[in-house]
Amino acid sequence: PGKKGRIDFEQVSFSYDGEGGQPVLKQISFTCLPGETVGIIGSTGAGKSSLVGLIPRFYDVTEGTIRVDGMDVRDIEPKRLREKMAIVPQKTMLFTGTVLENIRWGKAEATHEEVEQAARMAQAHEFISATPDGYETRVGQGGVNFSGGQKQRISIARALVKKPEILILDDSTSAVDVATEGKIKDALRAYAAGLTCILIAQRITSVMDADKIIVLDNGEVVGIGTHDELMTSCQVYQEIFQS
Template identity: 65%
Template sequence: GRQGCQIDFENVSFAYEGASGDPVLKNINFTCLPGETIGIIGSTGSGKSSLVSLIPRFYDTSAGTIRVDGVDIGKLDPAKLRDQIAIVPQKSILFSGTIEENLRWGNEHATLDEIMQAAKMAEAHGFITSFPEGYETMLGQRGVNLSGGQKQRLSIARALVRKPDVLILDDCTSALDTTTETNIKESLKSFASGVTCLLIAQRITSVMDADKIIVMDDGEIVGIGTHETLMKSCRVYVEIFQS
């Protein structure tokens, strides 16, 4: 079984190569303890996706250090690092094939039983089994048409099949109703021996029960704390809450 990792950002700045102007991330500092859920919220373009994309080293930092369990990720084997971390992207990437094949992608050794466990946690098992062909249902051009929310649940299930130490959900619950979203988060809490979870969201309700919430504005962290603390101390957070 896997355990959640600790993640530390220390004075991290980042600019996309060739991009002019201000860096996309400026002096980012935070710690995410093993098993914690961290919410990340902020207006569009504030740098949320860029921030999480640095953790599996999709990009390298321009300055500062990111540590996973105390080790500078620049010194870790990238393949091993990416094996520990699952990112569910904003836009679901499903291919033409069966649901089972789609969920197994990236983890070829997973058994059907493990795939079903993951689908149950992601609130996908119900709609999958409602199709006459269940997990054998074809997706893609000649297959069934899924709703945005169903696609999101399959993407989350695929990430869970990998039993990651760190699960990053990049604004991939936006098409889910609040009940489904809450049920998934409840399942995640009991998942393995505590995955570390970073959850980017647009809605305050998606992050308000996180252990900590990071508030991003224009590439900077303008608040870190619980919902209660931020409601008292962070203007940007209150503005998002009221919008």
Template identity: 80%
Template structure:
């Protein structure tokens, strides 16, 4: 990589408009260095999705600053900002059309080779090839029905075909088995070097090999470090590990 894809959270607090002033994020400070994989873990409602939503400016921080490549995101046109990143939302959004159209969505100039490489990294190529029409198979509308995990892998392929500097996976492998998830992470390491990756997850296995893990609890950052260090020092992380 060329050192792009740095993210800094500096004393970031956030509350939703009309959210009765309740702070969803409280004084969050941490950095993702270019090329790092950073896991984000915490119980439901702890603020994980809200946190990553500040990076593409789905929302803006109420206090503090979010920087991408050193620049305050509030000084960047959201459209330009979002060109650097790909976000796989919690709920996959596939449309009626072919598998190929779904993967290339938002990046129509992608070649077949680029599309196939993205599908291979997302561990989607093999199951696509096994369907009778392959990449021309139709998604939805009584056509081939894909499983939840397969739809997540198609969504990840769609994100990767855009060759982002920053990849945000919001619980995007929850329906993917651990072995396949591991293969996706290995493929990212091999082919997408320099990619900064934020990985929101519910299960520890999804984040335990990340460069660092951010632990959220009721909007507060209660731990940051490697799996080993958090197991030693972070009570909330220990509790998630034991659950």
């Protein structure tokens, strides 16, 4: 018993065209323990989004195994699997409704209090409250045009309201300033049940304090460790750090 949200990648390879196709991920192995934050960094096209898309079974592995809490994900119905996790995609997808409706999209039966709690963690409560209509503010098309970073924070609130065991952030704080991003991460760390978090990022500062960072290059893991470990052992990581 105990904490949930462990993820194991065991020699995972993946091609969008199935066996014999061009591999996008090659022999990926790593473990993310319950409550850990694992950062994933690497150049564009390295395979980061493809890697996390395998966890909720948007696609299935071509070779190898992914386990969530010890179970091969192929033995779990996608619907059940996705109930455990929340994914904030690279492109925010807010619809033309109120802020409340947009956040509740993560969990239709969420109370107003739960919505507000999620928004506070995502550092969205303040700017939402500062609008005349608050949570009833309409998003887009005749409503308030929130900034890119604000939309990302609403998307994170939408994910958090679901109270997931696993949270996957696919470059979802790219438009959020570093200080606010830090506050979001602090809130996630304080999250009650201990949230397993997979964090894709372009900037080193976003993943620096992760328990473990995976450096992907051209579909392969070229480094895995803490920031300090990678700074001394991984050339690709050093190059990203210097860029």
